[in-house]
Amino acid sequence: MSSVQAGETTPDPAETTDTPGVIRSLIPARIDRLPWSPFHTRLVLALGVAWILDGLEITLASVAGAALTRPDTLNLSPAASAATATVYLLGQVVGALVFGRMTDRLGRKNLFTLTLAVYLLGSGLTAATAGSGTGWVVFLYATKFIAGMGIGGEYAAINSAIDELIPARYRGRVDIGVNGTYWAGAILGTLLQLAIYDQLLHDNPGLAWRIGFVVGPVLGIVIILVRRNLPESPRWQIMNGRVAEAEASIARIEQEVTARGATLTPVDDDQALVITPTERTGYLTLLRVLFRRYPARSVYALTLMVTQSFLYNAIYFTYAIVLGVFFGVGDADIPLYGLAFAVGNLLGPLTLGWLFDTVGRKKMISGTYLVSGVLLLVSGCLFRAGVLTAETQTAAWVIVFFFASAGASAGYLTVSEIFPLEVRGQAIAVFFSIAQIVGALAPLFYGFLIDKADPNPGHLFLGYTVGAVLMIAGGLVAAVFGVAAEGKSLEDVALPLSAQRDGVAGQESAKVPGQVASPASEQGSPDRSAGGANVQPPPSGH
Secondary structure: OOOEOOOOOOOOOEEEOOOOOOEEEOHHHHHHOOOOOHHHHHHHHHHHHHHHHHHHHHHHHHHHHHHOOOOOOOOOOHHHHHHHHHHHHHHHHHHHHHHHHHHHHHOHHHHHHHHHHHHHHHHHHHOOOOOOOHHHHHHHHHHHHHHHHHHHHHHHHHHHHHHHHOOHHHHHHHHHHHHHOHHHHHHHHHHHHHHHHHHHHHHOHHHHHHHHHHHHHHHHHHHHHHHOOOOOOHHHHHHOOOHHHHHHHHHHHHHHHHOOOOOEOOOOHHHOEEEOOOOOOOHHHHHHHHHHHOHHHHHHHHHHHHHHHHHHHHHHOOHHHHHHHHHOOOHHHHHHHHHHHHHHHHHHHHHHOOHHHHOOHHHHHHHHHHHHHHHHHHHHHHHHHOOOOHHHHHHHHHHHHHHHHHHHHHHHHHHHHOOOHHHHHHHHHHHHHHHHHHHHHHHHHHHHHOOOOOOOHHHHHHHHHHHHHHHHHHHHHHHHHOOOOOOOOHHHHOOOOOEEEOOEOOOOOOEEOOEEOOOOOOOOOOOHHHOOOOOOOOOOOO
16 A cells, blocks of 8 residues: 555545444544654653653642641641541542543533633632631631542543543554653742742741642643644543544644655554444443443552552652751741652653553553562661661662552553543542542551651551552562553553454454454453443453
8 A cells, every 4th residue: 555645544444334323433443543743742741740740730729728727828727627638539529530531421521621711710710719717717628529520530530531632653652651741730839939938938938828729720721722623532522422523623633744744554354443423421331331341451550550559649649757857957947858759759751751652551660569569678678677767768768669650651551541431530539549548548657657746767668668568569460460551552451342353252362364363361341231342251360
């Protein structure tokens, strides 16, 4: 076949068939054959900012939380101030579940615009809290809850959109890098604190804490304008029977790519999907998919998300206490140590991300979990022996989380690519929410092990051991149940409930002329009870 020249697209990409309601489409294959282009860069910048906002929000909110206890601000009790973080996290859980369902039903673009708007509204209104009475405290909590809902919804909508729009050979590094930019937000928040916030808090505390809640929305307003020009996921459109809209979206992307002089090779006809758009699917369908169709993958995803969440929340929300109680670091110097911690977390995904596409998912996910768990155990032994200083303890954390951060980001990647498109947003939402709930318990556990009056390194070593064992367990589960998704189309990793290949439902295989070969990895055939085509249920398990 001849190649497609600049400005041309593959003809006749999606069409109805002789069977009413059935569509035959090459759109997923057309997305995966695209070279990297300015469109993809713009997509990553516009959507990836969600995690920067989350990191920025958490960092500045933690700083502002101390200011809220001052008589010249809101005069909250320490417990009432700390509760704002809890309310924010609860908002994330609710937002993920609500908006995760909506992103599967209404589309990725509608939701990644809506969820950012919800965050902007909630965080902006937080800064309008004007007093310390009961009514204003309720207002403060309500606005933090709304802001958390927006960010929680972003996790489902953004991961879905990125995975469905990024070509398969780049999907791992892009998703891992984007999820890792949470720490870019933490770095930005720390720099703002050191450069501006601390001095402003001293001179004008009433203004300072409000700025802490306004910086994120100001950045978000710019980004929401950029997002308006992004297309809807053509994969979502075609699976929902929107043939003309899907063609318009993919044609627009291809035209932008070829306008830069790129040449697009034609897509083989045997890569087509035969699609019978399903009725609307909900969490009941998701439960059937998780427990009947992909039980091994469900265990795998849950393990990755819960273990990394426990470790991160345990260390990140107690490191300042550890530095102060065990190493005598003053409050004014804590941000510098936190800055080093954040830099290590950011460098891990950005440096190692490409290996998840080349070396492979199973090896890299299991490797990063195992290495970070072993290193945490070693550093815990050194801590208990009393041979670490504040600087070497921080250096140990940086090294541990260089690997752990890449693994944690891969957890989000895994959840977003190993389940069918129709329930992708809901799957992300459910596993994210469970991880958040478990992770919220970790700081309580570690805080219980730290006695300021009589600090005992042996007690905290127990906490480090638990965190290390959990990460090692996550690595072992990844080695056994991991899915080799690198370089594969999403439809080959998890066939949509509404689709089949070459007229044979459930065969997720490489194409061999004249036959369909069974894959070596886990298969997943749609079944009628899950809202898919009229085929027999597949064998469960991995």
